Amino acid sequence: MKKILPMAAAILCGLFVLTDFFVPHPSIGAVAAVLVEGATILAAFALFLGVVNLLSVHGRRVAREARGRGLGVVLIASLLATLAIGVALPGSAALNWVFDYVYYPLQATMAALLAFFVVSAAYRAFRVRTAQAAIMLVSSLLVIATQLPFGQAISPYLPIARDWILTVPVTAGMRGIVLGTALGTMATALRILLTVDRPYV
């Protein structure tokens, strides 16, 4: 019974949601909507579990006075402060201040460092050591050149070359990846529906 009940629930839920895609019947749609809403609630609860786990891990680190406990203290304090402001004063100026002056600048700064990494990579690693590297270099330079806001003013052929690279070789590769992903998803779904895979048990 311990195994049969979860398996039956998984098959029924999966079949209802799947049927709703192909059979637009109101009764099936209503049941599927309840199930999907439940999945959304579960996803939200997963966030809560993530917070509890984070507090647990860093709390233990602080309690044991392990290495990096100072960072753990900062993390827990920041998390609790932001959580308190967000729950008590949602959409308030205080929460906006935290976002505008702490969260936004920190993430933007980390991403901005990418510019230095990219230039450093172009300097250190982007070399024509082999024929394949030469092809990649020429393609990359072409695409970068077409990314110039005024690339069209430099040469009218640059956008044409970029479009060809993106729509023919790149799209061909991406189509293959997308089709492979779709086939993999179908196989996984079938394995779960047929209880070959039971990740929920």
Place this chain on the structure above:
Amino acid sequence: MIVCAACNHRNPSDALVCEACGGSLEHFVYRACPSCGALNPAENVFCHRCFDDLVPGSAETIVEASDIPVESFVPSEPSVTDREEAVREAAAPTVGERPTSDLTLEADAEVATTAEVVSEETEPGPLAEPQQLVGEPIERLEAAPSEPEAPMQPSELIPEAEEDVLEGLEGLVPIAAAATQAHAFALPVPPSVSETEQHDAELFHSIASERGPLRDAARVVIPRRARLLSRRGRALLYLLVLLAALTPVFTGDRTSLLLRPRDSVTSLARDIQSLPTGSAVLISFDYGPAYAGEVDPLALAVGRHLAASQVRVVAMSTDPGGVGLAEHLYRTIAGEMPDYRYGESYAILGYLPGPEAGLRTLCTSLGKAFKVDYVQRRTLSELPVMKDLTSVQDFDQVIVFADDSRSVRSWIEQVQSQCNFSLHALVTAAIEPMLLPYQQSGQLSTLIAAAHSAGEYEKASGMEEPSLHWTDAYGAFCLVLLVTAIATNVAYLRTRARQRSHGQ
């Protein structure tokens, strides 16, 4: 060269501490052979695979290859009868006085059993290879430990001429002198192995026999190349990046004359321009602050255009950071347009958890997905901007700003496939290629890489062009990247050509 077992970093031969991770190199270190790349224990002087010297100069002190005369060697193929005879002779000592012809199979089994017993007694661990003992004379194995005090003379160790398997090989490989040393017969003596050494040996064996990155990396000996530029070169590059960021200070709006909107950008601007007053557009801010620098200018340009066209805007996000970005952008737009008020002209619904499942809910009811709005915490029915808007199908257009292709795919697969509406994806340049198949299939009405499209959009929509400053910086950075890649490769090719001309 010593390879650190912890981080695979290649350190100089005399290093005691790893340059990369700071770990001690006194234990668990291996010398990578400079010729074949094979990993050898630290105490090895010669490579166990190619016999090259691991410590430069040591080989000459032990054996001078040039001193050994090279003789011609003509290999003779032994006949089947010779091989059978050799097998019988090898098995003979293990069966004592009994005739070998009757006991060949029995002898093999006995030898194997004895070898297993020996291997169990000595507990050699994974390094030992019991199969190598099979076929060895048992008397030789047992007698060797009992006679260590009387080392044999090198002349005694040289086998008879007719039994010498190395006959004719002298001088081909520089091992003849080393092979005739007396210490070669010290090997059968079972060494006393401490627990630490046993552990070290097992660890070495597990690492050496594993087809992991350490072993693979050790096969490739990367020669140190001459630096194309000094360390100041990197500082110069970073300075160029900084100057690219400051480009708008020098260029002003002058580059706007060079900007020509692409067809996709013009098409989106035309679509929004054609929306009647009071229409509704749903905007999903599915990107985080990390990519705000790339996407924000276009989001701001589109938001301004929608506000100027008096189109109702409902914003949401499937990224926790996207809600704050939407609030930030619309606070800016509302500050520029006094008549643009929250609740009447626009609303922010908030963060929608559960990527696929959450988006699927939008098809049935917005009220189920968002109980209250993000800013004023009012139910959606209380907001004037939400009038006649109950599900995603009630919107005239849906625009998704995204930094992750999975988000756009979820919109296509979970929402658009169920509710037919016009979907525009304005994304980062990095994920644009991943979404091209969806644009070509018609599932995406518009696909725009937001990198430098903000200025193009403002030009196409005939609005003010505050984003052009940002566009100049982006263009300058692309130029820095181009010049760096080209200059570095020109220098690299010239250096290589010079090295070839000097015969290096």
